[in-house]
Amino acid sequence: MTTVSQAPGVEPDGARLLARLAALADIGRTGSGACCRLALTDDDRRGRDLVVGWMRELGLQVSIDPIGNVFGLRPGRRADLAPVMTGSHIDTVRTGGAYDGNYGVLAGLEVVAALNDAGVSTERPLVVAFFTNEEGARFAPDMLGSLVYAGGLALDEALATRAIDGAVLGEELARIGYAGSAPLGGIRPAAFVELHVEQGPVLDLEGITIGAVESLQGISWQQVDIVGQSNHAGTTPMRMRHDAGYAAAAVAHFVRALTREMGGDQVGTVGKVDLTPNLINVIAARASLTVDLRNTDEALLQRAETRLAAFLDELAATEGVSISTQRLARFEPVRFDPGIAARIAAQAEALGYTHRRMSSGAGHDAQMLARICPTAMIFVPSVGGISHNPAEHTQPADLVAGLRVLFATLLQLANEGA
Amino acid sequence: MTTVSQAPGVEPDGARLLARLAALADIGRTGSGACCRLALTDDDRRGRDLVVGWMRELGLQVSIDPIGNVFGLRPGRRADLAPVMTGSHIDTVRTGGAYDGNYGVLAGLEVVAALNDAGVSTERPLVVAFFTNEEGARFAPDMLGSLVYAGGLALDEALATRAIDGAVLGEELARIGYAGSAPLGGIRPAAFVELHVEQGPVLDLEGITIGAVESLQGISWQQVDIVGQSNHAGTTPMRMRHDAGYAAAAVAHFVRALTREMGGDQVGTVGKVDLTPNLINVIAARASLTVDLRNTDEALLQRAETRLAAFLDELAATEGVSISTQRLARFEPVRFDPGIAARIAAQAEALGYTHRRMSSGAGHDAQMLARICPTAMIFVPSVGGISHNPAEHTQPADLVAGLRVLFATLLQLANEGA
Numbered sequence: 029m030t031t032v033s034q035a036p037g038v039e040p041d042g043a044r045l046l047a048r049l050a051a052l053a054d055i056g057r058t059g060s061g062a063c064c065r066l067a068l069t070d071d072d073r074r075g076r077d078l079v080v081g082w083m084r085e086l087g088l089q090v091s092i093d094p095i096g097n098v099f100g101l102r103p104g105r106r107a108d109l110a111p112v113m114t115g116s117h118i119d120t121v122r123t124g125g126a127y128d129g130n131y132g133v134l135a136g137l138e139v140v141a142a143l144n145d146a147g148v149s150t151e152r153p154l155v156v157a158f159f160t161n162e163e164g165a166r167f168a169p170d171m172l173g174s175l176v177y178a179g180g181l182a183l184d185e186a187l188a189t190r191a192i193d194g195a196v197l198g199e200e201l202a203r204i205g206y207a208g209s210a211p212l213g214g215i216r217p218a219a220f221v222e223l224h225v226e227q228g229p230v231l232d233l234e235g236i237t238i239g240a241v242e243s244l245q246g247i248s249w250q251q252v253d254i255v256g257q258s259n260h261a262g263t264t265p266m267r268m269r270h271d272a273g274y275a276a277a278a279v280a281h282f283v284r285a286l287t288r289e290m291g292g293d294q295v296g297t298v299g300k301v302d303l304t305p306n307l308i309n310v311i312a313a314r315a316s317l318t319v320d321l322r323n324t325d326e327a328l329l330q331r332a333e334t335r336l337a338a339f340l341d342e343l344a345a346t347e348g349v350s351i352s353t354q355r356l357a358r359f360e361p362v363r364f365d366p367g368i369a370a371r372i373a374a375q376a377e378a379l380g381y382t383h384r385r386m387s388s389g390a391g392h393d394a395q396m397l398a399r400i401c402p403t404a405m406i407f408v409p410s411v412g413g414i415s416h417n418p419a420e421h422t423q424p425a426d427l428v429a430g431l432r433v434l435f436a437t438l439l440q441l442a443n444e445g446a
Numbered sequence: 447m448t449t450v451s452q453a454p455g456v457e458p459d460g461a462r463l464l465a466r467l468a469a470l471a472d473i474g475r476t477g478s479g480a481c482c483r484l485a486l487t488d489d490d491r492r493g494r495d496l497v498v499g500w501m502r503e504l505g506l507q508v509s510i511d512p513i514g515n516v517f518g519l520r521p522g523r524r525a526d527l528a529p530v531m532t533g534s535h536i537d538t539v540r541t542g543g544a545y546d547g548n549y550g551v552l553a554g555l556e557v558v559a560a561l562n563d564a565g566v567s568t569e570r571p572l573v574v575a576f577f578t579n580e581e582g583a584r585f586a587p588d589m590l591g592s593l594v595y596a597g598g599l600a601l602d603e604a605l606a607t608r609a610i611d612g613a614v615l616g617e618e619l620a621r622i623g624y625a626g627s628a629p630l631g632g633i634r635p636a637a638f639v640e641l642h643v644e645q646g647p648v649l650d651l652e653g654i655t656i657g658a659v660e661s662l663q664g665i666s667w668q669q670v671d672i673v674g675q676s677n678h679a680g681t682t683p684m685r686m687r688h689d690a691g692y693a694a695a696a697v698a699h700f701v702r703a704l705t706r707e708m709g710g711d712q713v714g715t716v717g718k719v720d721l722t723p724n725l726i727n728v729i730a731a732r733a734s735l736t737v738d739l740r741n742t743d744e745a746l747l748q749r750a751e752t753r754l755a756a757f758l759d760e761l762a763a764t765e766g767v768s769i770s771t772q773r774l775a776r777f778e779p780v781r782f783d784p785g786i787a788a789r790i791a792a793q794a795e796a797l798g799y800t801h802r803r804m805s806s807g808a809g810h811d812a813q814m815l816a817r818i819c820p821t822a823m824i825f826v827p828s829v830g831g832i833s834h835n836p837a838e839h840t841q842p843a844d845l846v847a848g849l850r851v852l853f854a855t856l857l858q859l860a861n862e863g864a
Binding site: 226 | 644645646647648651663665667677678679680681682683684686689691692694695696697698699702705706712713714715716717718719720721724725726727728729730736738740774806807808809831832833834
């Protein structure tokens, strides 16, 4: 397997990347220091304008598709070969950090800048992309732009999506000047590599610099509604209770026990519980809770769902409560391309970075791109696993490490298959 | 043991009791059909005025003490003997029913009315009382009037109590004309019997008419605050979690298991749980929940508290969360007078009613009176165990049954020890 040797002496400039990250983070900055560039707001437009300006300065051929995804293409020596694409998104949640999404896009620009500076060309074209509404904080679903690009959601339907503030996506897109005319899915990449901060604690806690991300967890979100009987906490004997609050606790307790029993990648969380009437001395009449189950293996995720359903049936019978469930979200796990994950690991090794294979617990545009081309991701550590928070942080040295691994991987992919 | 034979042919009038209950329930009636006579409001004053008017019509000597407790005394043949007292309260919660409290007071008046009608006198004086602010819905603590009467709370302190609406108890008492001048605790009864609806489901579910209440549960209320670490529900491996939401569920699960293991009268409820941030895909950073433990036996209640504390210590260590507790309320169990409870059971038997010994799960003025004289309670069924609710209901036949047992018991007590 070839390594970084394809362009000896050429190095991306970490300081330039950090400066661009800082400049972009200044747009939509809130009083608490967070980044707030909700998709298709004026702040998102300002962020897009800045990045598109940088693309043009770097000589990239900018195209915008009808859902507002932006592509900056650097021609290769062979126009007949499909390009290698990198990128991510630049929209943020309401309390976003400086790196999530932005890092992958601006690292892509730095790869281009370094090649430009060194006068190095590649066989295949290189494309740096950013996709619309990855966060889903203003419009549902998340990863909407890449989903539409990959053919998973009809354009008309996507454009009609209504924001939590009532605005219509298509109108907002036109308003900020990003309803483009490039053919949807017109650029079909040979490969896609997304560089991203981990947003989890694994690399940070294990002291590893590079994650070669070979899969992405499947997600099962359910709402569980329990109807019991409100009664006096003092006068109602235990045997006569139909306690929705206890039943909710039993579900959360079961979810933990299930993950322990299944082991492996199975995770489960009850993060939201609401009791009614929620009083100290009243047995709860109703409980509403959410169950978040994730696994990298679809069969195991289905097994977890089946086990939960059986437990809910049993619980309803023993506690004398009625339980209904509602599916809030369901995504199958994604297997990234093992070859690209192997290249990422090999480049990290060659550059002297500690690395491991891993799975992504969060959703990313890469999972949509994986539908149409070989795809994998590069992770760098998130300090404390914190993201979607102004305290989101990745050490500059790790940001540079990820940039260098991305550079080497893209260069390798862009010179292959020629 | 003597029974109702002391006044052969004399019967209280159930219809007259029901009419008085209906008239009192009309005062403070809300749009939803509930009774709302929060303590020392204008509606409470109107209710008090109605009941005091009835007392005077019945020839009772009305006295009001400085905390607003009202006593109506019917002289006995022997002025040197301490009176037998009955009564309860007429304040309500915001969504009160027609019976809670009112029933015991108005049944006491009907006992007097029946004796008056038949021209029957008793050896000891009879007193019908109602106590201020039993519900605690406007002023804390509940059972305030009887607590002050029994010497458990200083008058000055009680008068300075501030309502949830900001008003001062002493000022409200004066404003509605119920700051009396009778010496506090001046009437010292030989015995106290309180008739009340059960407010629990036991009698209704078991099809039993009369409860001879021989004890009142001790109450332990704690707030449990758990601080964990907020993290992404997808990217955080199970072994790295410090999940305050799971810990809260584990506490509720433990409380149920503890009651099952201890059995007997031990009850336990987690009725209130609040997670932060309470989001589907975020491991909860903080949880606040309440634990309500009750037992009729102080040693067992302490054992339950000790077991809970040990569990919390263990949970804090295994989940890596910090847990603090705060005592919200603590009352020792009350043992009522076994002799009076036995008389109640015997009178119920003699009158042909099904009956059982039982414990009260709710607090009552009787628990304060038990500090100063032999005391017990009579319960009648609450349909579905519902109380503090406009749907509170007791069948008229059961209301009359309770009245007849009260009548017989009071008559017996008032003719004893002469």
